[in-house]
Amino acid sequence: MPEKHEIIIVGAGLSGLSAAHFLSKSMPEIDILILEQDSRPGGAVRSFNEQGYLAEWGPHGFLDNNPASRALLSETGLDRIAQKAPLNSFVRFVCHQGQLVQLPQSPPALLATSLLSPLGKLRLLGEFFKKPLAKEQNVGQWAAYRFGPEILPLVDAAITGTFAGDYNRLSIDAVMPGVRALEKEAGSVLKGLLRKKRKPGALLPAMTSFPLGMEQLITTLSTGANILYHSPVREISRKNQVWEISTETRTYRAASVILALPVNRSLELLATHAPPLSAIPTARIATVALGFTDKAQVPFGFGYLSPEREERFAMGALFSTNMFPGRAPAGRVLMEALVGGRRHPERLELSDEELLSRVYDDLRKLIPLPEPPCFSRVLRGNSSIPQLEIGYPALLTWKDALEQDLNGLHLCGFGWEGIGMNDMIQTSRIVADRILRRAGGKRQNPEVKPVYF
Ligand SMILES: Cc1cc2nc3c(=O)[nH]c(=O)nc-3n(C[C@H](O)[C@H](O)[C@H](O)COP(=O)(O)OP(=O)(O)OC[C@H]3O[C@@H](n4cnc5c(N)ncnc54)[C@H](O)[C@@H]3O)c2cc1C
Numbered sequence: 001m002p003e004k005h006e007i008i009i010v011g012a013g014l015s016g017l018s019a020a021h022f023l024s025k026s027m028p029e030i031d032i033l034i035l036e037q038d039s040r041p042g043g044a045v046r047s048f049n050e051q052g053y054l055a056e057w058g059p060h061g062f063l064d065n066n067p068a069s070r071a072l073l074s075e076t077g078l079d080r081i082a083q084k085a086p087l088n089s090f091v092r093f094v095c096h097q098g099q100l101v102q103l104p105q106s107p108p109a110l111l112a113t114s115l116l117s118p119l120g121k122l123r124l125l126g127e128f129f130k131k132p133l134a135k136e137q138n139v140g141q142w143a144a145y146r147f148g149p150e151i152l153p154l155v156d157a158a159i160t161g162t163f164a165g166d167y168n169r170l171s172i173d174a175v176m177p178g179v180r181a182l183e184k185e186a187g188s189v190l191k192g193l194l195r196k197k198r199k200p201g202a203l204l205p206a207m208t209s210f211p212l213g214m215e216q217l218i219t220t221l222s223t224g225a226n227i228l229y230h231s232p233v234r235e236i237s238r239k240n241q242v243w244e245i246s247t248e249t250r251t252y253r254a255a256s257v258i259l260a261l262p263v264n265r266s267l268e269l270l271a272t273h274a275p276p277l278s279a280i281p282t283a284r285i286a287t288v289a290l291g292f293t294d295k296a297q298v299p300f301g302f303g304y305l306s307p308e309r310e311e312r313f314a315m316g317a318l319f320s321t322n323m324f325p326g327r328a329p330a331g332r333v334l335m336e337a338l339v340g341g342r343r344h345p346e347r348l349e350l351s352d353e354e355l356l357s358r359v360y361d362d363l364r365k366l367i368p369l370p371e372p373p374c375f376s377r378v379l380r381g382n383s384s385i386p387q388l389e390i391g392y393p394a395l396l397t398w399k400d401a402l403e404q405d406l407n408g409l410h411l412c413g414f415g416w417e418g419i420g421m422n423d424m425i426q427t428s429r430i431v432a433d434r435i436l437r438r439a440g441g442k443r444q445n446p447e448v449k450p451v452y453f
Pocket residue numbers: 010011012013014015016035036037038040041042043044045057058059060061062231232233234260261262265285381383384385412413414415419420421422424
């Protein structure tokens with residue numbers, strides 16, 4: 001006989017665990033089973049801890065400006081131990097003509113930066129007079145049309161830092177739906193932003209992690225959750241108003257099923273429902289963790305990003321020991337360089353030795369590193385970042401219609417409604433609210449997310 005539960009969640013990554021948390025928080029007696037294919041929870045979130053160095057296979061942090069994430073941290077007590085690196089005090093750099101230049105972190109700072117010529121700055125303001133174009137555009141086309149071509153290296157850096165993606169393929173309507181809505185509503189992004197002016201004195205958000213790395217979030221959320229490991233779900237179907245969820249060896253039944261999976265994994269399970277795309281492209285990256293003595297003159301800040309036109313090997317690097325204390329033994333510093341992405345998957349084919357030496361060569365042309373690394377490790381994660389490219393909005397429309405049609409089916413996870421941790425936690429909370437039939441259970445209007453890259 002199939003085993004019955006009230007709710008089955010497929011996937012014990014951040015999305016599945018967050019959905020389980022929000023559901024159990026409101027209804028402690030609710031019967032939830034999480035089916036996870038792997039032997040560990042966390043999916044893309046995984047921390048590396050060796051010889052006193054703490055690095056990340058996946059995400060390095062998230063901004064503390066999302067209400068759902070803030071609720072998750074306070075409800076689990078993690079807010080009391082969270083480590084924060086505020087954007088107010090930590091600058092970021094972009095590689096520009098072979099040098100690290102500080103990035104402007106606000107629209108007014110853009111007008112003062114040496115990264116744009118006076119003409120480029122004037123063209124930026126020309127955005128006020130550009131009519132919104134209704135058709136779906138890629139991020140590069142859209143940014144060049146609205147703000148002028150000089151902005152493109154900065155847009156490239158932002159897209160590299162978030163999607164490891166290619167701005168000539170990602171859809172602006174998918175990547176920044178809030179900005180697109182603002183543009184259409186106000187007639188220009190700048191006009192819309194001026195109307196929405198930040199409250200005076202409002203602080204910029206802070207990048208957040210934990211003393212044991214991002215995995216501490218997963219360990220906390222998974223403790224006490226009812227997770228069945230080594231349980232890859234192969235099929236889901238609906239019979240007599242009940243969902244049947246099958247692994248290779250067992251079938252489970254539930255009134256509600258949450259697929260908390262990366263988009264492509266969900267599309268495999270929903271293939272019979274004719275999605276407009278059978279899969280979306282993804283991008284993989286490797287983290288190259290390098291420890292140095294404190295003779296390394298790492299600039300104070302989060303790290304740097306490199307636009308493609310700079311033709312560098314690494315997409316950028318995080319100055320990890322600047323951001324979060326305790327990530328290296330005393331007297332040592334840790335940097336984590338990121339390699340690969342949508343444009344350079346071939347670089348991930350290189351051996352660890354080759355990757356280490358190419359990254360070190362690249363970094364020392366930008367940062368004074370008088371000695372070779374005293375610690376090095378290549379971290380190749382299993383997860384890849386979904387690319388919300390042209391055509392993706394149609395997939396999102398299909399998803400919404402499917403959830404309407406199929407009572408009890410809920411979709412969240414990597415690549416649905418965004419790709420960042422805040423997006424995942426927020427969407428999981430919306431799904432939980434919908435199941436509990438609470439007011440928050442509807443998709444909210446897309447927000448204008450400030451770009452802090
Ligand atoms: C390299 C990298 C760097 C990143 N950096 C950042 C960052 O700095 N900041 C940020 O905000 N975000 C970052 N992200 C994104 C962030 O990691 C994701 O938003 C988040 O982890 C996605 O969580 P998820 O649970 O939706 O998906 P996943 O983490 O993919 O979890 C899905 C889970 O489902 C399981 N699963 C898959 N198929 C099945 C099946 N058929 N049956 C059962 N189980 C299944 C998987 O094993 C996995 O455990 C990064 C991602 C990557 C890959």
